[in-house]
Amino acid sequence: MYVAVKGGEQAIDNAHAWLAEERRGDTSVAELSLAQIREQLALAVNRVMAEGSLYDPDLAALAIKQSRGDLIEAIFLIRAYRTTLPRFGYTQPVDTGAMACDRRISATFKDAPGGQVLGPTFDYTHRLLDFKLAADGEVPAAPEAEPRREPTPHITEFLQGEDIIEREPASDAEPGDLTREPMAFPAGRAVRLQSLTRGDEGFILGMAYSTQRGYARNHAFVGELRIGTVPVEMEIPELGFSIEIGEIALTECETVNQFKGSKTVPPQFTRGYGLVFGQSERKSIAMALVDRALRWEELGEDNVGAAAQDEEFVLSHADNIQATGFLEHIKLPHYVDFQSELELVRKLRREAAELAENLAAQEAAE
Amino acid sequence: MNTNISAQDRKGWMSLLASADEARLSELWQGYGADPAFDWLRAPEAGGVMVRGRMGGSGAPFNLGEMTVTRCALVLADGSAGHGYVQGRSKAKAEIAAKIDALMQTSAADDLRAAVLAPLAAEQTARKEARAAKAAATNVEFFTMVRGED
Numbered sequence: 001m002y003v004a005v006k007g008g009e010q011a012i013d014n015a016h017a018w019l020a021e022e023r024r025g026d027t028s029v030a031e032l033s034l035a036q037i038r039e040q041l042a043l044a045v046n047r048v049m050a051e052g053s054l055y056d057p058d059l060a061a062l063a064i065k066q067s068r069g070d071l072i073e074a075i076f077l078i079r080a081y082r083t084t085l086p087r088f089g090y091t092q093p094v095d096t097g098a099m100a101c102d103r104r105i106s107a108t109f110k111d112a113p114g115g116q117v118l119g120p121t122f123d124y125t126h127r128l129l130d131f132k133l134a135a136d137g138e139v140p141a142a143p144e145a146e147p148r149r150e151p152t153p154h155i156t157e158f159l160q161g162e163d164i165i166e167r168e169p170a171s172d173a174e175p176g177d178l179t180r181e182p183m184a185f186p187a188g189r190a191v192r193l194q195s196l197t198r199g200d201e202g203f204i205l206g207m208a209y210s211t212q213r214g215y216a217r218n219h220a221f222v223g224e225l226r227i228g229t230v231p232v233e234m235e236i237p238e239l240g241f242s243i244e245i246g247e248i249a250l251t252e253c254e255t256v257n258q259f260k261g262s263k264t265v266p267p268q269f270t271r272g273y274g275l276v277f278g279q280s281e282r283k284s285i286a287m288a289l290v291d292r293a294l295r296w297e298e299l300g301e302d303n304v305g306a307a308a309q310d311e312e313f314v315l316s317h318a319d320n321i322q323a324t325g326f327l328e329h330i331k332l333p334h335y336v337d338f339q340s341e342l343e344l345v346r347k348l349r350r351e352a353a354e355l356a357e358n359l360a361a362q363e364a365a366e
Numbered sequence: 367m368n369t370n371i372s373a374q375d376r377k378g379w380m381s382l383l384a385s386a387d388e389a390r391l392s393e394l395w396q397g398y399g400a401d402p403a404f405d406w407l408r409a410p411e412a413g414g415v416m417v418r419g420r421m422g423g424s425g426a427p428f429n430l431g432e433m434t435v436t437r438c439a440l441v442l443a444d445g446s447a448g449h450g451y452v453q454g455r456s457k458a459k460a461e462i463a464a465k466i467d468a469l470m471q472t473s474a475a476d477d478l479r480a481a482v483l484a485p486l487a488a489e490q491t492a493r494k495e496a497r498a499a500k501a502a503a504t505n506v507e508f509f510t511m512v513r514g515e516d
Contacts, residue, residue: 054414055433056454085414088435093418093427100494102501110508118504145505147498154423168425175428177416189421190428197430231381232417232433236451241373244381245415245435246453254422275419277431 023068037061046249046278047071051320052078053179053198054085055248055277072200072320079321091234092242096252096275098151101228106155108221108256114152119227121281155224156254156271165256165269185312192294192315196287197276199318207293207308207318208286216293216306220272223256227279251276253284257292262300270299290314371471379470379483383463384452386486395462398481400474402442402465410438410450410457436460446471 024031038045038061048060052075060078067073103119106112118124159165175190183191196204211218231244253274261267272292274284293308307313317323383391414432421428433453438460441447448468450460469478 050431053431055417055431058454059434082414082432085412085432085434087432088413088415088437090416090429091418093420094430096419096423100498102497103504116506117501118506119501120504142500143503144496144499145502147495147502149498156422168420168422170424171426173426175418175426177429179416179429179432190426193419193421193428194430231385232415232453234415234451236449238439239373239376239449241377243377243384243451245384245451246433247385248417248433250419252423271422273422275423275430 023066032065034058034061034065037064043279044069044071046280047201047283048074048078050277050280050283051075051198051200052082054078054082072324076321076324089234089237091232091245094230094232094248094250096226096230096250097154099226099228099230099250099252101152101226102279103227104152104224105226106222106224108223109155109158112155112224113158114148120279152226154254156256159223159256159269163268166259166265166271168271183315185315187311187315189291189295189298192311193273193275193287193291195315195318196274196290199287200320200323201280201283201286203318203320203323204283204286204290207314208289210306211289211293211308216296216304216309218257218259218270218272218289218292218301220255220257220289220292222285222288223254223271225251225253225281225285227251227281249278251278251280251284253281253288255285255288255292259299265300270295376467376470379479380449380451380463380467382483382486382490383450383466386452386459386463386490388454388456388459390489391459391462391482391486394482394485395466398478400469402469404440404442404448404465404468407439407441407447408437410436410460412436412455412457438464440464440468442468442472444472 038057041061041064042057044064045057045060048063048071049055049057051071052060052063054060059081060074063074063077063081064071066077101114101117101119103121104114104117106116110116156165160167173190175194176188178191178194183195187195210216212220227249229247229249231247233242234245235242251274253272255272255274257270257272259265259268259270270292272288272290272295274287274289274291276284276287290308293306294311294314296303296309303309413435415435416432417430418427419430420426434455435451435453436455436457436459437449437451438457439447439449440461442465446468448464448466448471450462450464450467452460452463466478466482469475470483
């Protein structure tokens with residue numbers, strides 16, 4: 001028998017009213033403005049843009065406020081909003097070589113042309129709590145020096161001169177788009193990169209860490225890490241030419257990895273690539289490591305059975321909205337499912353008890 | 367209506383308007399004063415565009431993620447058509463951008479350039495230079511420690 005159950009509307013409405021009140025918190029404390037979130041919690045905003053896969057700092061700030069700082073919930077809100085937007089088109093690929101760099105470092109070349117530019121980094125801080133921030137404090141202006149006006153060249157260009165690193169084949173092949181077609185395997189590197197850049201930072205970090213600890217080891221150097229802004233250019237069909245439709249901040253990581261060569265390729269360095277919206281340094285390094293691990297087949301490396309080499313495993317579990325949706329749905333009413341399980345277990349127990357009784361009776365008879 | 371506008375010029379001002387700060391653009395536009403009558407060719411609508419990157423910075427393209435863009439198109443009484451394509455979701459900003467794009471194709475171009483575009487461009491350059499100057503101050507100077515006899 002199946003009994004449909006209704007109810008809970010009033011409880012749900014009241015729960016949401018209370019949620020709104022709790023979100024606001026103590027009303028004697030000033031309310032957060034979206035501008036405050038955008039400007040002062042910028043790295044949270046960046047994460048929501050990257051994993052929400054929509055570059056709009058004001059919307060990300062709104063999502064963070066609405067979600068009470070639960071970033072996965074905020075990402076969920078952005079993903080849901082994103083689906084309501086008509087798609088105007090695809091941009092030309094951004095030119096990261098023309099990036100106006102806030103930060104640009106190389107762990108492989110000390111004297112990289114363009115310099116080692118630290119930018120606004122947490123590196124070399126002592127990770128001690130700064131109690132001055134607990135009080136209101138004026139921040140002194142950051143020092144300035146003669147600005148660099150020419151573009152900063154990519155580090156890999158120098159290695160390519162020696163032909164000692166693999167070349168990225170030039171191509172304008174139309175990439176797959178996982179927001180348009182469901183993922184199928186093998187996904188190919190373009191879809192892998194799209195999936196990784198919007199994937200959960202924690203998951204990508206864990207996968208990348210596993211490669212460093214020996215699961216699909218491919219010893220990586222950070223050849224270059226750069227953070228800055230690039231213009232985004234798009235062809236406008238009604239005009240017949242392209243314009244810059246805006247400017248976005250990006251973090252790009254290129255790893256340089258050991259490679260002992262294969263039957264057709266002499267020993268050379270190989271590459272992993274990370275490119276993420278906003279200042280998202282940890283994520284882009286992790287993305288580059290996972291990208292490199294997933295390239296084992298095209299590079300003729302052994303599949304050692306590591307999780308980070310398994311495209312289907314990585315891409316199917318990288319998306320925190322899919323993951324949290326499936327994980328959290330089990331807290332919702334499953335009364336009917338559970339009722340049938342309950343019936344089944346009772347039946348099995350009854351049968352087991354009857355069997356035991358029969359056996360006992362048989363033994364007594366013998 | 368001036369038909370001798372190069373695509374390069376037009377690309378320049380449309381690009382400048384696309385990433386302009388909305389509050390500042392609106393202030394400069396109001397300072398310019400004139401607000402021409404127009405008809406919509408396409409009312410403002412917000413949407414998304416898929417931004418692409420290249421593997422390794424230089425290889426095959428892939429889809430990176432979307433960004434918000436608002437677009438509109440209008441026509442002035444003299445027949446000049448203007449297009450607005452701006453970053454973000456502001457319909458007001460797209461409307462101003464389209465009006466400026468249309469007026470830049472008329473005899474108002476010089477005045478408008480002086481009143482709106484030139485200050486916007488100068489401020490954008492100053493903002494970029496200030497950031498680049500802060501970045502430059504964090505450029506590492508390495509010192510070599512001489513060790514050993516010679």
